[in-house]
Each structure stands twice: as C-alpha cells, then as structure tokens.
Amino acid sequence: MLRVGIVGVGYWGPNLLRCFSDLEGCVVSAVCDRSPTQRETISKRFPQVQCYSDFNELLDNDLVDAVVIATPTATHFELARQALEHDLHVFVEKPLAQTSTQCSALVDLASERNRVLFVGHIFLHAAPVLKLRELILSGELGNVTYISSRRLNLGPVRKDVSALYDLAPHDISMMLYLLGQQPESVACSGLAHLSNDIHDVCNLTLHFAGNRMAMAHVSWLDPRKERTLTVVGDKKMAVYDDLALEKIKVYDKGVSAPGPSSDFAEFQISYRYGGSYSPWIQEKEPLKSECGEFIRCILEGDIPHTDGVNGYQVTRVLEAADSSLRSGGTPIYLEEPVGAVS
Numbered sequence: 001m002l003r004v005g006i007v008g009v010g011y012w013g014p015n016l017l018r019c020f021s022d023l024e025g026c027v028v029s030a031v032c033d034r035s036p037t038q039r040e041t042i043s044k045r046f047p048q049v050q051c052y053s054d055f056n057e058l059l060d061n062d063l064v065d066a067v068v069i070a071t072p073t074a075t076h077f078e079l080a081r082q083a084l085e086h087d088l089h090v091f092v093e094k095p096l097a098q099t100s101t102q103c104s105a106l107v108d109l110a111s112e113r114n115r116v117l118f119v120g121h122i123f124l125h126a127a128p129v130l131k132l133r134e135l136i137l138s139g140e141l142g143n144v145t146y147i148s149s150r151r152l153n154l155g156p157v158r159k160d161v162s163a164l165y166d167l168a169p170h171d172i173s174m175m176l177y178l179l180g181q182q183p184e185s186v187a188c189s190g191l192a193h194l195s196n197d198i199h200d201v202c203n204l205t206l207h208f209a210g211n212r213m214a215m216a217h218v219s220w221l222d223p224r225k226e227r228t229l230t231v232v233g234d235k236k237m238a239v240y241d242d243l244a245l246e247k248i249k250v251y252d253k254g255v256s257a258p259g260p261s262s263d264f265a266e267f268q269i270s271y272r273y274g275g276s277y278s279p280w281i282q283e284k285e286p287l288k289s290e291c292g293e294f295i296r297c298i299l300e301g302d303i304p305h306t307d308g309v310n311g312y313q314v315t316r317v318l319e320a321a322d323s324s325l326r327s328g329g330t331p332i333y334l335e336e337p338v339g340a341v342s
C-alpha cells in the first residue's frame with residue numbers, strides 16, 4: 001500500500017486529502033501544515049492521519065512514499081526539491097513552480113531519482129477536455145484555427161500571486177494539450193486594481209505555428225462566474241462550458257472564404273449554419289481521476305501526461321506572459337527549450 005502525505009491543507013488540500021483517502025492502492029498516512037488551526041481541523045476529521053507542522057519532520061520520519069504539495073506557489077519549488085531528494089514521488093499543485101528554471105531543475109532531479117513528478121493540471125484529467133481532444137484528433141472539427149477561454153468570477157482574490165499565475169495555468173494547459181503544440185509567442189495585458197503589483201484581470205494571447213492562436217481572459221474581478229473554452233475548427237466548432245449540465249456542445253457551423261482575389265466582386269463569403277449536439281460524457285470528478293492517475297503512474301511505472309515537462313511548458317508560458325504584462329503587453333518570443341525539458 002502506497003503511503004501518501006499531503007502538504008498544505010488550507011482551501012484546496014482537504015479536497016486532495018478526501019480524494020486520496022477514497023482511492024484504492026494508497027493510504028494517506030500524514031499531513032503537514034504550518035497552521036495549527038488547519039492541523040486541528042484535519043485531526044478532528046481524520047484522526048488516523050499523523051499531523052506535522054514541519055515538512056522536514058515528515059520527511060525524516062519515513063512515513064510516506066509520495067507527497068502531494070498544495071501550498072502557496074512560492075513554496076512549491078523548495079518543498080518539491082526536498083521531497084525528490086528524499087526519493088519520494090511528488091504531486092505538485094499548479095503551477096509546478098514560479099520559474100521555468102526551477103521547473104527544469106525539478107524535472108532533472110525526478111529523472112535522476114527515477115521518481116514520478118506530477119503536476120496538478122486538473123483539466124487534463126477532466127472527461128470534457130479528453131472528449132474535446134478526441135474530437136480534434138478524430139478530425140471532426142477540421143483544422144483548429146483558434147481557441148478562446150474565459151475564467152471569470154468575483155474572487156477568490158489571492159494575495160501571493162496574480163490572476164495570471166492563479167487562474168491561467170488551467171487555460172494554458174488545456175490550450176497546449178488540445179493544440180498539441182507549444183506557442184511561438186506570448187503577449188499579455190492586464191489590470192492591477194486591488195493592489196499595486198498583483199494583476200486582478202489578465203488577457204493572454206498565444207500565437208502558434210500554422211497561423212493558430214489562443215486567447216484567455218482570466219479575472220477574479222467579475223460579477224459572474226464563467227468557465228468556458230471555445231475551439232474553432234474549419235469544419236466544426238465546439239464549446240466547453242464547465243458550469244453547464246451538457247458540458248460540450250459541437251456546432252456544425254462554419255465560414256468559408258474564397259482564395260485571395262484582387263476583384264472585390266468575386267469575394268463571396270459563405271456561411272454554414274448546421275445543427276448542434278452534446279456528446280455523451282462519462283461523469284467523473286476530475287480531481288479523483290487526477291489523484292488516481294498519480295497513484296497508477298507510481299504503481300505501474302508510467303509517465304503521466306501531466307508530468308514535470310508539462311509543468312515546465314505551462315510555467316514557461318506564464319513566465320513569458322508575466323514579462324509581457326510588465327512591459328505593457330509586448331509579445332515575448334519563446335526560445336526552443338533545451339535539455340531534459342525539450
């Protein structure tokens with residue numbers, strides 16, 4: 001039985017604790033949190049789990065084979081590094097780390113120690129996103145020309161990271177996964193309204209080879225909760241609404257334009273307004289699927305699709321978006337990655 005430790009049981013950690021506790025093949029044997037209040041809450045609900053205030057104490061007591069890190073972003077790198085150096089398998093909540101350099105150091109360390117490094121890009125374990133990818137790979141949507149997404153709500157406002165680092169990892173991970181490509185350039189503009197240096201609203205634009213584009217609008221300063229992602233193909237289009245009952249809707253709609261012509265009279269656009277349908281999707285809690293995949297990869301010696309390299313790819317885009325944000329929205333061109341992460 002694989003022994004799992006959860007580090008950080010604030011808002012999100014208890015959800016991970018619940019899911020790992022329900023899984024077969026593993027047992028949550030320890031929890032670590034600096035806050036006495038959080039430890040007390042967990043001890044009451046899960047009296048069999050050992051609680052620690054200090055991560056080193058948990059590591060030194062040989063209580064776990066794997067750790068799940070659900071602490072603030074700034075702590076991810078150091079905690080993951082220490083865990084890998086103790087030969088533990090590591091699940092890190094998104095984003096994997098603050099910088100791409102930190103991510104590639106974790107990828108190298110996991111490879112040296114032969115341990116699973118898993119990043120919490122939860123949507124890549126969600127059935128609607130897997131269905132969207134299936135629709136793209138089957139050719140039903142045709143050539144995907146662009147993806148746009150909106151992740152909006154009133155709060156929760158973060159004090160440690162911007163809406164870009166907090167919310168956009170979800171959208172970026174889905175965009176890279178669905179297009180199966182890394183962007184060539186990244187641009188981002190935004191607004192820091194509630195505090196000087198932390199952006200509450202961000203607009204991110206990614207350009208890919210083959211004249212493809214993806215856009216994400218993320219904000220915790222919006223009156224309505226919205227979680228949508230639209231995939232536009234040259235045959236069909238699909239909308240993923242995570243708050244709807246029927247989460248994916250495929251539209252048989254499109255526009256075709258004639259080839260380039262100098263004669264304006266010949267330029268006839270034709271629109272196609274076909275029907276729409278919602279494919280059947282097996283309901284499963286994405287977090288449970290994600291936790292199950294981490295355990296499966298450890299037990300079967302498999303590489304997860306949300307591995308350290310995937311974490312690196314998303315952080316690389318976040319990093320470029322942040323530079324763009326700080327230089328007034330100038331596009332940042334990404335260089336080819338080197339080493340283990342290429």
Ligand SMILES: NC(=O)c1ccc[n+]([C@@H]2O[C@H](COP(=O)([O-])OP(=O)(O)OC[C@H]3O[C@@H](n4cnc5c(N)ncnc54)[C@H](O)[C@@H]3O)[C@@H](O)[C@H]2O)c1
Pocket residue numbers: 007008009010011012013032033034035038053055069070071072073075093094095120122166
């Ligand atoms: N996948 C998702 O949908 C999702 C949703 C929410 C949060 N998250 C991620 O989960 C992580 C945590 O977010 P949260 O909202 O739970 O934050 P939070 O601030 O509510 O909780 C973090 C907890 O970590 C503890 N902590 C901080 N530093 C520590 C350390 N060095 N050792 C032990 N404990 C420490 C704090 O005491 C706190 O209880 C973030 O990376 C966030 O991006 C993911």
